[in-house]
Amino acid sequence: MHVPVRVIRPQLHWVASSPLPTKHGEFTAHVFLDQGAEGGADKEHVALVFGDIDGAQAIPVRVHSECMTSEVFGSLKCDCKEQLEYALAAVARAGRGAVIYLRQEGRGIGLTNKIRAYGLQAQGHDTVDANRLLGLPDDARKYDIAADILEFFGVKSIHLLTNNPEKVDALRGLGVEVIGRLPVIIEPNPYSAGYLDTKRRRMAHKLPRLATAAGDAE
Numbered sequence: 001m002h003v004p005v006r007v008i009r010p011q012l013h014w015v016a017s018s019p020l021p022t023k024h025g026e027f028t029a030h031v032f033l034d035q036g037a038e039g040g041a042d043k044e045h046v047a048l049v050f051g052d053i054d055g056a057q058a059i060p061v062r063v064h065s066e067c068m069t070s071e072v073f074g075s076l077k078c079d080c081k082e083q084l085e086y087a088l089a090a091v092a093r094a095g096r097g098a099v100i101y102l103r104q105e106g107r108g109i110g111l112t113n114k115i116r117a118y119g120l121q122a123q124g125h126d127t128v129d130a131n132r133l134l135g136l137p138d139d140a141r142k143y144d145i146a147a148d149i150l151e152f153f154g155v156k157s158i159h160l161l162t163n164n165p166e167k168v169d170a171l172r173g174l175g176v177e178v179i180g181r182l183p184v185i186i187e188p189n190p191y192s193a194g195y196l197d198t199k200r201r202r203m204a205h206k207l208p209r210l211a212t213a214a215g216d217a218e
């Protein structure tokens with residue numbers, strides 16, 4: 001059987017797609033093979049597309065970063081899984097849009113380092129200081145592949161589902177026309193409250209101020 005592959009750029013290929021029914025409706029899952037990943041390992045990024053987005057303007061798009069701990073294991077330490085669910089529902093409700101799922105676990109430092117950082121957080125350090133104690137950047141993510149994927153689909157302009165203004169700036173810097181930002185606010189729980197507050201205070205995320213600082217040890 002001939003398996004079609006489309007080259008987006010030398011180390012980024014569209015390699016597969018299929019309808020994917022979800023509890024939010026039927027998406028089409030597209031897989032993009034990234035052979036430019038640092039350390040040599042290939043990465044498979046996913047775009048979940050709802051409706052016809054070719055040439056689309058002002059559609060809702062979420063550029064989401066992998067978080068195995070919450071999305072697979074149900075960790076309560078962060079809001080990632082609920083943000084992902086929220087975004088899928090919002091895109092389906094809008095009738096067209098996309099969720100781009102990038103395999104940059106732990107804000108790009110990888111699972112091993114994220115778990116090391118969690119170990120430091122368990123000793124009382126916040127999410128920013130934990131990364132720094134490991135000699136790692138606060139945020140090591142890149143969004144060039146998301147920009148390439150949007151261009152591949154012919155998307156003209158988007159509303160970005162995020163609380164992170166740096167993500168908006170990064171995508172704009174890569175040539176994506178981001179018309180506006182749609183907040184993705186998830187109610188904190190006792191384990192995530194300190195983390196979300198740190199994102200508000202130290203990472204400039206547009207999040208509501210905490211009523212109390214309870215659970216602040218992250």
Ligand SMILES: Nc1nc2c(ncn2[C@@H]2O[C@H](COP(=O)(O)OP(=O)(O)OP(=O)(O)O)[C@@H](O)[C@H]2O)c(=O)[nH]1
Pocket residue numbers: 063064065066067068078079080083104105106107108109113114117118127131161162163164167184199205
């Ligand atoms: N290094 C590190 N990464 C974390 C931690 N908690 C969650 N992450 C990762 O953070 C990434 C998500 O980034 P966030 O800062 O939650 O949110 P964002 O994507 O910048 O902003 P939103 O678009 O509003 O979600 C995922 O890759 C998670 O695995 C942590 O304590 N340390």
Ligand SMILES: [Zn+2]
Pocket residue numbers: 067070078079080081
């Ligand atoms: Zn998370």
